[in-house]
Amino acid sequence: MRLGVIADDFTGATDIASFLVQNGLPTIQYNGVPESVDSLSARAIVISLKSRSCPPQQAIDQSLAALRWLQQQGCDRFYFKYCSTFDSTAQGNIGPVTDALLAELGESQTVISPSLPVNGRTVYQGYLFVADQLLSESGMRHHPVTPMTDSNLVRLMTRQAQGKAAVINASQLDKGADVVRDQLATLKTQGINYVVLDALHEQHLLTQGEALKEMRLVTGGSGLAIGIARAWSTAQQNAAEAEWAGRPQGQRAVVISGSCSQMTNRQVNTYRQIAPSFEVQVERCLEDAASYADELCDWVAANSQQALAPLLYATADAQQLQAIQQQYGAARSSEAVELLFAAVTRELKARGWQRFIVAGGETSGVVAQTLGVTAFHIGPTISPGVPWVRDIHQPLSLALKSGNFGDEQFFARAQTEFSA
Numbered sequence: 001m002r003l004g005v006i007a008d009d010f011t012g013a014t015d016i017a018s019f020l021v022q023n024g025l026p027t028i029q030y031n032g033v034p035e036s037v038d039s040l041s042a043r044a045i046v047i048s049l050k051s052r053s054c055p056p057q058q059a060i061d062q063s064l065a066a067l068r069w070l071q072q073q074g075c076d077r078f079y080f081k082y083c084s085t086f087d088s089t090a091q092g093n094i095g096p097v098t099d100a101l102l103a104e105l106g107e108s109q110t111v112i113s114p115s116l117p118v119n120g121r122t123v124y125q126g127y128l129f130v131a132d133q134l135l136s137e138s139g140m141r142h143h144p145v146t147p148m149t150d151s152n153l154v155r156l157m158t159r160q161a162q163g164k165a166a167v168i169n170a171s172q173l174d175k176g177a178d179v180v181r182d183q184l185a186t187l188k189t190q191g192i193n194y195v196v197l198d199a200l201h202e203q204h205l206l207t208q209g210e211a212l213k214e215m216r217l218v219t220g221g222s223g224l225a226i227g228i229a230r231a232w233s234t235a236q237q238n239a240a241e242a243e244w245a246g247r248p249q250g251q252r253a254v255v256i257s258g259s260c261s262q263m264t265n266r267q268v269n270t271y272r273q274i275a276p277s278f279e280v281q282v283e284r285c286l287e288d289a290a291s292y293a294d295e296l297c298d299w300v301a302a303n304s305q306q307a308l309a310p311l312l313y314a315t316a317d318a319q320q321l322q323a324i325q326q327q328y329g330a331a332r333s334s335e336a337v338e339l340l341f342a343a344v345t346r347e348l349k350a351r352g353w354q355r356f357i358v359a360g361g362e363t364s365g366v367v368a369q370t371l372g373v374t375a376f377h378i379g380p381t382i383s384p385g386v387p388w389v390r391d392i393h394q395p396l397s398l399a400l401k402s403g404n405f406g407d408e409q410f411f412a413r414a415q416t417e418f419s420a
C-alpha cells in the first residue's frame with residue numbers, strides 16, 4: 001500500500017510529513033503537483049497545495065489534480081490534510097474538497113479527525129478544543145482569513161459540505177479499533193458521510209489508525225497520521241535514516257514571520273529580546289514594495305554577523321491587526337505583506353541566503369514558492385509537526401512553522417539545536 005497525502009497548505013504538509021517519517025514511513029514531499037517523479041522508494045507522498053482559502057472550485061480542481069497524480073504514482077490510500085484548527089469558512093474549503101475527493105474515488109464515507117493532542121488540539125463529543133479552550137473561544141476566532149467562531153465539527157462540516165455527519169465519541173474509541181470499525185459500518189448504512197472522531201490522547205489516534213487502515217480516504221490534521229503510519233509500518237528504524245537526508249545546511253539564515261497567531265506573537269516577542277529584529281510596516285508594503293524590500297534585505301545583511309539570525313516580522317496582535325485591516329482592508333493588507341515577503345525572499349536568495357525559518361502557513365507557501373522549492377527531504381523535528389526540510393535539488397534548508405506551533409524559544413532553538 002502507498003499513501004498519498006493532499007495537504008491544503010505548506011506548513012500543514014511538512015507537519016504531516018514529519019509525523020509520517022517519525023512513525024516509520026519514508027516520505028517525500030512536493031510543493032504543488034509535480035511534473036517529474038523522484039519518489040520511487042517513498043511509502044508516502046505528500047503534496048502541498050495552497051488551497052485553504054482560495055475560491056472553493058479552485059481548491060477542488062487542485063485537489064483532484066493532486067489525487068490523480070498520486071494515483072499515477074501507485075498510491076491507493078489517500079489522506080486529505082487540513083488544519084488541526086479546521087481553518088475554513090462556511091463556503092469551504094474542507095467540505096467541498098472532501099466531497100469532490102469522495103466522488104472521484106467512488107466512496108461515500110470518510111472521517112473527520114483534526115485532533116493533535118501533542119499540540120493541544122483534542123476533539124470531545126465532536127467539539128474541537130485548543131488546549132483548554134473551545135476552538136471558538138481560542139485565538140482562532142481572530143484569524144485574519146478564516147476566523148473560527150464555532151467549535152462543533154458536525155455543524156462546521158455540514159455547513160460547507162453536501163452530506164450528513166455524525167460523531168464516534170471518546171468512550172467508543174476507548175473500546176478499540178474493532179468497535180470503531182463496526183460503528184463506521186453502522187453509520188454508513190444510515191447514510192452518514194462524514195464521521196467525526198473524538199481523540200483526547202495518542203492512544204485514540206492509534207486506535208483510529210488501526211480502524212482506518214483500509215479506508216480509501218481519510219481526512220484530518222496530522223495527528224491521525226501517527227496512527228496510520230504506525231498501523232502501516234513494520235519497522236521504526238526508518239525514522240532516523242529518513243531524517244538524515246533533511247538535516248539543515250547552508251551558510252546564512254533569516255527568520256521571516258508573517259503569522260499573527262497568539263503563539264507566533266509570543267515567539268516573536270521572545271526572539272526580539274535576543275536577536276536583531278525589524279517590524280514590517282504594512283503602509284510601506286502598499287506604497288513602495290520594491291524599494292522597501294531592498295531596504296529590508298540591506299538591513300538583514302547588516303545584521304547577520306550575530307549568533308542568531310535577524311528576524312523580519314509583520315506579526316501583529318489581534319488589536320493591531322484589526323486596526324490595520326480596518327484601515328487598508330483585510331485581503332489587501334495580507335496580500336501586500338505576502339508580496340513583500342516574496343520580494344525579500346527572492347533578493348536574499350540571490351544574495352546567498354540558504355536557510356529560511358518561516359512562521360505562518362500562507363507565508364511559508366509564499367517563501368517556498370519564491371525559492372522554487374518543489375521537492376524536499378524531511379529532516380529532524382524542531383517541535384512536534386515542524387521539521388527542518390532540505391531541498392532535493394538546491395542547497396536550501398527551511399523550517400516552516402504553522403502559526404500556532406512550536407514553543408516560545410522556537411526561532412532560537414531551530415538554530416542552536418541544529419547547527420548547519
Ligand SMILES: Nc1ncnc2c1ncn2[C@@H]1O[C@H](COP(=O)(O)OP(=O)(O)OP(=O)(O)O)[C@@H](O)[C@H]1O
Nearest residue numbers: 258259261314333334337338360361362363402403
Ligand atoms: N500586520 C499584518 N497586517 C495584515 N495582514 C498581515 C499582517 N501580518 C501578516 N499578515 C497576513 O496574515 C496572513 C497570516 O497567514 P499565515 O498562514 O501566514 O499565518 P497563520 O494563519 O498564523 O498560520 P497557519 O495557517 O499555519 O495557522 C498572511 O496572509 C499574512 O500576509
Ligand SMILES: O=C(O)[C@@H](O)C(=O)CO
Nearest residue numbers: 012015083084221361402
Ligand atoms: O494542522 C495544523 O495545525 C497545521 O499543520 C496547519 O495546517 C497549520 O497551517
